[in-house]
Amino acid sequence: MKNPLLDVRHISQIFSLGAGQTIEAVHDVSFAIQAHETVGLIGESGCGKSTLARILMGLYEPAAGDIYFKDMHISDHAVRKTQRRIIQREMHMIFQDADGALNPRMTAADSIREGLILAGKWKNAKDGRQQIEELLRSVGLDRRYGQACPGELSGGQRQRVAIARCLGIAPSLIIADEPIAALDVSIQAQIINLLKDLQEQQHFSMLFIAHDLAVVRYISDRTAVMYGGRLVEISSTEELFQQPLHPYTKLLLASILKPDPAYERQKRVPAFDHSLLSLEGAMTEVMPGHFVLCHAGKA
Numbered sequence: 001m002k003n004p005l006l007d008v009r010h011i012s013q014i015f016s017l018g019a020g021q022t023i024e025a026v027h028d029v030s031f032a033i034q035a036h037e038t039v040g041l042i043g044e045s046g047c048g049k050s051t052l053a054r055i056l057m058g059l060y061e062p063a064a065g066d067i068y069f070k071d072m073h074i075s076d077h078a079v080r081k082t083q084r085r086i087i088q089r090e091m092h093m094i095f096q097d098a099d100g101a102l103n104p105r106m107t108a109a110d111s112i113r114e115g116l117i118l119a120g121k122w123k124n125a126k127d128g129r130q131q132i133e134e135l136l137r138s139v140g141l142d143r144r145y146g147q148a149c150p151g152e153l154s155g156g157q158r159q160r161v162a163i164a165r166c167l168g169i170a171p172s173l174i175i176a177d178e179p180i181a182a183l184d185v186s187i188q189a190q191i192i193n194l195l196k197d198l199q200e201q202q203h204f205s206m207l208f209i210a211h212d213l214a215v216v217r218y219i220s221d222r223t224a225v226m227y228g229g230r231l232v233e234i235s236s237t238e239e240l241f242q243q244p245l246h247p248y249t250k251l252l253l254a255s256i257l258k259p260d261p262a263y264e265r266q267k268r269v270p271a272f273d274h275s276l277l278s279l280e281g282a283m284t285e286v287m288p289g290h291f292v293l294c295h296a297g298k299a
């Protein structure tokens with residue numbers, strides 16, 4: 001069987017909170033993403049999703065564990081340094097707020113051109129203009145938006161520019177951390193459909209982090225659930241939504257439907273419960289020493 005595009009093994013992260021206090025934001029997380037696959041990552045606020053995403057992107061160095069991307073050991077400091085340009089080209093992050101990804105003083109066209117240069121795809125000024133216009137068009141923006149700086153664009157338009165820049169780089173893996181959370185509902189649907197359509201055309205893989213479970217169900221081939229820094233369950237999206245195995249996943253999914261608010265209040269996901277992390281039985285060893293709940297053979 002072909003090696004996965006991204007192979008995450010036993011990743012942990014500990015943050016110092018000062019005064020000798022620490023928090024283990026990510027604990028022994030292992031999973032893989034195959035080529036052309038979208039894996040959704042869900043879990044309550046503070047469970048470690050963004051920390052994990054940042055570790056994958058090399059923005060944080062993990063306290064423990066290994067990450068392989070296209071068989072490159074990218075969590076190794078020396079490898080990340082020598083392969084920096086390849087990694088920058090091949091892995092790209094889309095943030096909740098595109099402001100973080102776009103230089104406020106650069107026009108949309110300049111940001112996209114910068115991405116094309118990074119990817120070694122910039123041809124020349126004449127062809128480049130056409131490349132930029134095509135990228136703007138592919139995210140549903142007219143070419144005149146190319147001359148706008150981020151401050152002159154709406155949140156949805158900024159996110160489209162960030163996606164156009166990302167598409168210009170044409171990464172194999174996009175890590176999308178709450179890419180629609182800052183947008184209003186109608187724009188959210190447009191951006192999700194845009195990402196889905198573009199993925200069908202360009203075949204990149206995606207780690208898609210979101211709180212909106214319906215969106216994750218719609219866009220992801222498999223879904224992973226984090227709880228208290230641990231990855232507690234991973235399965236094909238339909239299996240996970242129809243037949244969740246972990247008690248936390250069951251609570252999380254039960255909290256979506258709200259036909260009767262009084263009844264739903266009783267089912268609300270409770271405060272962190274440590275006992276949910278030490279489940280006996282039903283765990284599958286997805287790699288040596290790493291156990292997670294999943295439908296047979298689907299991790």
Ligand SMILES: Nc1ncnc2c1ncn2[C@@H]1O[C@H](COP(=O)(O)OP(=O)(O)OP(=O)(O)O)[C@@H](O)[C@H]1O
Pocket residue numbers: 015016017023025043044045046047048049050051052
């Ligand atoms: N730089 C940091 N220093 C100290 N603690 C941190 C740091 N970054 C994150 N944390 C803590 O690590 C834990 C995980 O945070 P993280 O942002 O990864 O959660 P999350 O699941 O992405 O949450 P959300 O869904 O709200 O974005 C939290 O308790 C958070 O307070």
